[in-house]
Amino acid sequence: MSLQALTANRLSNGRVVFLKEDGNWTLDVSEARAVEAETDIADLEGAGRDAEAAQLVTGAYLIEVARTANGVAPLRNKERIRALGPTVQITLNQSRNSAENPPLISSSSVSPCVSPCVSPTDSPQKVA
Amino acid sequence: MYRYDEFDARFVKQRVEQYRGQVARRLSGEMTEDEFKPLRLQNGLYLQLHAYMLRVAIPYGTLNAVQMRKLAHIARTYDRGYGHFTTRQNIQYNWPKLEDSADILDALAEVEMHAIQTSGNCIRNTTADAYAGAAADEIEDPRVWCEIIRQWSTLHPEFAFLPRKFKIAVTGAAQDRAAIRVHDIGLAIKRNEAGEIGFEVLVGGGQGRTPMIAKKIRDFLPKDYLLSYLEAILRVYNMLGRRDNKYKARIKILVHETGTEELTRMIEEEWEALRRVTSIDIPPEEVKRIEAYFAPPAFETLADTNVAFEAKRFEDKAFAQWVRHNVKPHRVPGYVSVDISLKPVGGIPGDATDAQMDLIADLTDCYALESEIRVTHQQNLVLPHVKQSDLYALWQALAAAELATPNSGLISDIIACPGLDYCGLANARSIPVSQAISNRFADLEQQAHIGPLELKISGCINACGHHHVGHIGILGVDRKGEEHYQLTLGGRPDNEAAIGKITGPGFSADGIVDAVETVVRTYLNIRLSEAEPFIDCLSRVGADPFKERLYGEKAA
Numbered sequence: 060m061s062l063q064a065l066t067a068n069r070l071s072n073g074r075v076v077f078l079k080e081d082g083n084w085t086l087d088v089s090e091a092r093a094v095e096a097e098t099d100i101a102d103l104e105g106a107g108r109d110a111e112a113a114q115l116v117t118g119a120y121l122i123e124v125a126r127t128a129n130g131v132a133p134l135r136n137k138e139r140i141r142a143l144g145p146t147v148q149i150t151l152n153q154s155r156n157s158a159e160n161p162p163l164i165s166s167s168s169v170s171p172c173v174s175p176c177v178s179p180t181d182s183p184q185k186v187a
Numbered sequence: 188m189y190r191y192d193e194f195d196a197r198f199v200k201q202r203v204e205q206y207r208g209q210v211a212r213r214l215s216g217e218m219t220e221d222e223f224k225p226l227r228l229q230n231g232l233y234l235q236l237h238a239y240m241l242r243v244a245i246p247y248g249t250l251n252a253v254q255m256r257k258l259a260h261i262a263r264t265y266d267r268g269y270g271h272f273t274t275r276q277n278i279q280y281n282w283p284k285l286e287d288s289a290d291i292l293d294a295l296a297e298v299e300m301h302a303i304q305t306s307g308n309c310i311r312n313t314t315a316d317a318y319a320g321a322a323a324d325e326i327e328d329p330r331v332w333c334e335i336i337r338q339w340s341t342l343h344p345e346f347a348f349l350p351r352k353f354k355i356a357v358t359g360a361a362q363d364r365a366a367i368r369v370h371d372i373g374l375a376i377k378r379n380e381a382g383e384i385g386f387e388v389l390v391g392g393g394q395g396r397t398p399m400i401a402k403k404i405r406d407f408l409p410k411d412y413l414l415s416y417l418e419a420i421l422r423v424y425n426m427l428g429r430r431d432n433k434y435k436a437r438i439k440i441l442v443h444e445t446g447t448e449e450l451t452r453m454i455e456e457e458w459e460a461l462r463r464v465t466s467i468d469i470p471p472e473e474v475k476r477i478e479a480y481f482a483p484p485a486f487e488t489l490a491d492t493n494v495a496f497e498a499k500r501f502e503d504k505a506f507a508q509w510v511r512h513n514v515k516p517h518r519v520p521g522y523v524s525v526d527i528s529l530k531p532v533g534g535i536p537g538d539a540t541d542a543q544m545d546l547i548a549d550l551t552d553c554y555a556l557e558s559e560i561r562v563t564h565q566q567n568l569v570l571p572h573v574k575q576s577d578l579y580a581l582w583q584a585l586a587a588a589e590l591a592t593p594n595s596g597l598i599s600d601i602i603a604c605p606g607l608d609y610c611g612l613a614n615a616r617s618i619p620v621s622q623a624i625s626n627r628f629a630d631l632e633q634q635a636h637i638g639p640l641e642l643k644i645s646g647c648i649n650a651c652g653h654h655h656v657g658h659i660g661i662l663g664v665d666r667k668g669e670e671h672y673q674l675t676l677g678g679r680p681d682n683e684a685a686i687g688k689i690t691g692p693g694f695s696a697d698g699i700v701d702a703v704e705t706v707v708r709t710y711l712n713i714r715l716s717e718a719e720p721f722i723d724c725l726s727r728v729g730a731d732p733f734k735e736r737l738y739g740e741k742a743a
Contacts, residue, residue, distance in 0.1 A: 068234060068238070070213075070214065070285065071214065071284060071285055071286045072238065072239070072284035072285060072286065073234055073237075073238035073239035073282075073283075073284065073285060074237070074238055075236075075237055075238070111220070112216075113216075114213075114214060114215070114216045117220045117234070118220070118234065135668060136607070136665070136668055136669070136670065137236075137607060137613075137614075137665075140236065140607055140608065140616075141236050141237060144237060145237070145608040145609060145618075146608055146616060146619060147535060147608055147616075147618045147619055147622065148535075
């Protein structure tokens with residue numbers, strides 16, 4: 060099996076979260092628990108079912124990841140964007156809330172979807 | 188515009204409270220996600236790539252300043268300070284919390300708005316010409332009938348679980364600005380030889396993975412019979428539309444597989460049978476009641492042209508440029524309709540901040556009769572009734588908020604879906620491509636020199652960015668994990684609606700921007716004059732000269 064991590068959406072607010080080694084959920088994919096052995100993957104799936112049953116998250120599923128110098132990172136383009144947020148500056152005319160939501164990439168040409176370049180838009184925290 | 192009566196207001200409030208209970212039961216675990224999902228979708232709440240997404244209905248794209256201020260308030264209070272106006276004349280919020288969603292719906296209900304039927308296999312928001320009630324070429328205001336359709340289709344028990352979603356568009360003008368030929372039902376108000384008003388009825392248009400232009404099934408339907416005829420169409424579709432394969436479930440597939448002639452016969456037969464049993468057609472007095480909501484504003488008697496306006500246009504080149512592209516003729520002398528561009532150079536098509544929405548509401552109160560705003564399917568806004576004499580002040584205020592880019596109908600007036608930056612269905616990003624193209628053609632003089640050109644981008648085959656009907660269309664695909672972009676030419680959404688054809692092999696993300704520039708340069712080289720728009724030039728010469736430049740001579 061390839062290296063896998065478990066992701067889901069936090070039920071209360073929909074934010075993308077990842078299961079950590081300590082069994083809590085984080086917004087920061089780099090902190091995700093990444094496993095390869097079948098028994099460990101089964102553990103992840105079980106933890107996902109438990110968290111769904113506890114109304115912590117919804118729609119838990121496995122994603123392929125790699126270990127990088129910056130921690131765990133999704134392999135696929137779609138999952139990278141899902142983990143890191145939109146690749147575009149949200150508005151040119153910044154809104155009042157914009158300070159809380161810095162742009163991930165601002166460019167005049169199409170930037171490639173990149174590995175983690177900025178922190179997630181709110182700090183990692185436990186769901187429970 | 189239409190205002191809720193007591194029944195409407197009570198119903199929408201009750202619906203919010205019902206939903207509030209459903210959310211509470213979901214959060215407490217009394218309800219599973221499988222049980223809750225259809226309920227939240229019926230109230231417009233999706234779960235997208237990063238978070239929940241709330242799609243709010245703006246009936247036929249018409250709203251007032253009070254409602255716009257409430258949309259700004261929701262963006263500021265419950266989201267991240269912005270909203271996204273869509274090709275269906277709605278608005279979407281990208282970051283609402285489930286736990287806040289009932290409060291958001293409550294806030295919407297305060298200003299006679301909701302999110303009902305913005306998802307699911309039901310009849311969605313009926314769309315219309317954004318210049319309805321103002322356009323110089325209009326036969327009759329289509330919003331009266333859009334409102335009648337809205338009331339008929341909202342919670343219609345027979346059509347709550349159709350084979351697939353169902354979209355209706357209505358135009359009341361000779362020039363189709365509502366893209367009716369790429370809707371499940373397209374209605375064009377027309378006058379017959381006897382001078383009576385009715386509808387030309389088109390069925391089976393649509394985009395997505397199987398794009399089709401709608402077929403005419405009736406040249407003239409007296410308008411009194413609209414609801415019974417729509418009911419007949421929907422009944423036939425509900426009975427015969429495929430439910431075994433979601434990719435073949437839209438009515439366009441039924442039209443294609445059954446044949447226009449046979450399907451028309453079935454619809455007419457159903458219509459006759461329906462009318463024998465009962466009449467669901469709306470009584471004339473009720474039509475009059477609804478017409479009253481759309482009565483023309485109290486226009487002043489003004490001269491055709493305003494001297495001060497003309498002087499400003501002469502003095503201020505930037506103002507003149509904006510007037511040339513973003514100001515549209517009005518049926519009443521001395522008035523115009525104003526396009527508010529949500530496409531600043533390098534911006535995100537359709538996005539508006541809370542501050543911009545508040546400003547637009549304030550300007551609407553100052554300068555637009557009856558404080559009315561329209562959302563266009565091109566993801567811009569329109570103030571339909573503005574005095575010429577107010578244009579200069581309005582323009583200055585809009586320009587200060589980056590809302591006066593003079594690019595209406597030009598190459599940077601790009602339709603783009605949210606794409607892979609937000610959408611769970613997308614395969615590729617649309618917004619960065621649109622930004623790169625907008626930046627490449629940033630020179631507004633150059634854009635004006637290129638002339639009318641509709642460029643549309645979708646991040647997947649579902650075609651929410653209308654790429655099939657773009658003069659230049661771009662479709663993002665996933666090719667072995669990489670974003671890749673197909674280029675189409677020759678699509679158009681208007682009276683001569685056509686589906687664009689793929690030019691050849693696709694391009695990388697950077698390559699597609701160069702490819703668009705190659706197409707535009709080719710056009711500039713071969714057009715007969717500035718008076719020959721891109722789409723006419725393409726019709727005259729075909730795609731081969733463009734393919735030669737894109738791929739070399741062999742490709743053509």
